[in-house]
Amino acid sequence: MYLEFYGLKEHPFNVTADPNFLFFSKKHKEALSCLYYGVDQRKGLIVLTGEIGTGKTTLCRAFLNQISKSIKTAFIINPFLSGLQLLKAIADDLGIQILGKTKLSFILELNKFLIKQSEAGNNVVLIIDEAQNLKAKELEEIRLLSNLETEKHKLLQIILVGQPELNQKLQLYNLRQLKQRVMVHYHILPLDEDETSSYIYHRLTVAGCDGSIKFSPLAIKKIYGFSQGTPRLINLICDRVLLLGFIREKRYIDEEMIGLCINEISQILE
Numbered sequence: 676m677y678l679e680f681y682g683l684k685e686h687p688f689n690v691t692a693d694p695n696f697l698f699f700s701k702k703h704k705e706a707l708s709c710l711y712y713g714v715d716q717r718k719g720l721i722v723l724t725g726e727i728g729t730g731k732t733t734l735c736r737a738f739l740n741q742i743s744k745s746i747k748t749a750f751i752i753n754p755f756l757s758g759l760q761l762l763k764a765i766a767d768d769l770g771i772q773i774l775g776k777t778k779l780s781f782i783l784e785l786n787k788f789l790i791k792q793s794e795a796g797n798n799v800v801l802i803i804d805e806a807q808n809l810k811a812k813e814l815e816e817i818r819l820l821s822n823l824e825t826e827k828h829k830l831l832q833i834i835l836v837g838q839p840e841l842n843q844k845l846q847l848y849n850l851r852q853l854k855q856r857v858m859v860h861y862h863i864l865p866l867d868e869d870e871t872s873s874y875i876y877h878r879l880t881v882a883g884c885d886g887s888i889k890f891s892p893l894a895i896k897k898i899y900g901f902s903q904g905t906p907r908l909i910n911l912i913c914d915r916v917l918l919l920g921f922i923r924e925k926r927y928i929d930e931e932m933i934g935l936c937i938n939e940i941s942q943i944l945e
Contacts, residue, residue: 677921687882688914690728690907694737696881698874698906702864703734709861710738710834714746714800718858719829720821722845723836725863728907731836734863735802742800747792751803758816765801765820786823789830800832807837811850818853865904871895874906875913888917893930901937912936 678686687696697703706723713721725731732752739748749768756764762781766773771788773781792799803809803817823830835841839862845854866874872895879888890898902908915936916928925932 677917680921680924681888681917681926682883682885683879684883686914687878687884688910688917690910692732692736694733694740696878697730697733697737698866698870698877700866700870700874702866703730706734706861706863707738709859710734711742713834713859714742714798714832717798717828717832719824719832720817720853720856721832721834721859722841722857723834723861723863724839724841726865726905727838728905729863729865730906731863732804735804735834735836739802745796746798746800748799749801751801752805754803754805754808754813756813758813761813761816769799782819785820786830789823790825793825793828793830798832799830800834802834802836804836805838806835807839807841807844809844811844811847814844814850814853818850818856821853821856865902866906866909867904868896868899871899871902871904871909874909878910878913887926888920888928889926890928891930894928894933897930897933897937901940908940911940915939 678684699707710721710723712718723731735750739750742748747769749765751761751764751768759778759781762778762785763773766781766785769788771784773784789799801820809817817833817835820831821829821833844850845857872890875890875895875898898909898912902912912933916932919932919936920926920928
């Protein structure tokens with residue numbers, strides 16, 4: 676609705692996980708470096724956590740877009756699966772044909788695939804998003820997959836991505852073996868106030884803004900105060916305020932406009 680008014684080529688504040696809009700804060704750079712390190716060094720099990728809306732999924736998509744073609748990947752975004760369903764989803768994503776329907780047949784075929792990829796000089800990465808929703812039984816299945824290895828390195832690099840509840844789940848006594856296998860762990864923190872301002876203008880630039888859209892310093896402060904630096908909340912506020920700016924025919928966003936939008940969002944989120 677407001678794209679033509681602002682001269683934008685696309686919506687700058689969608690809440691979808693579009694890697695083209697990823698803003699590399701210090702935390703996101705460190706998180707991405709941890710993913711690269713864990714995969715490149717074949718560490719086996721990597722855990723990436725962060726609060727809702729901190730950009731974990733977007734970061735993973737950016738990671739997948741940037742890695743070498745010699746790295747084969749499976750990306751599971753629906754963890755509400757039984758152990759066997761999870762194995763089938765992994766096999767399907769990797770393009771592995773499984774003739775049998777037992778858990779053992781899946782494991783054997785997966786192991787053959789991993790060995791073949793290793794011999795070809797390739798690496799294999801499994802990313803499971805929203806991993807905090809995995810039950811203890813399925814997390815134990817992940818531990819068994821992490822055991823697939825040669826004498827030199829792990830055959831499968833597993834990245835568990837989730838909310839802080841995942842850390843709590845890994846503290847369970849019956850998952851202590853899984854926790855001991857976590858070789859790389861990074862927790863993404865929200866943006867600070869300066870990063871919040873940079874984040875907003877970064878997304879506007881990616882969307883084609885020519886610099887005509889301005890946020891007052893107090894508007895930025897108000898956005899940060901409400902969002903506490905959580906990218907998803909920043910997007911909600913900014914998308915709504917651009918609509919308000921379009922209605923008022925204003926390209927300068929002040930704190931009064933932000934306040935109105937925060938009140939509307941607060942009512943929805945209650």
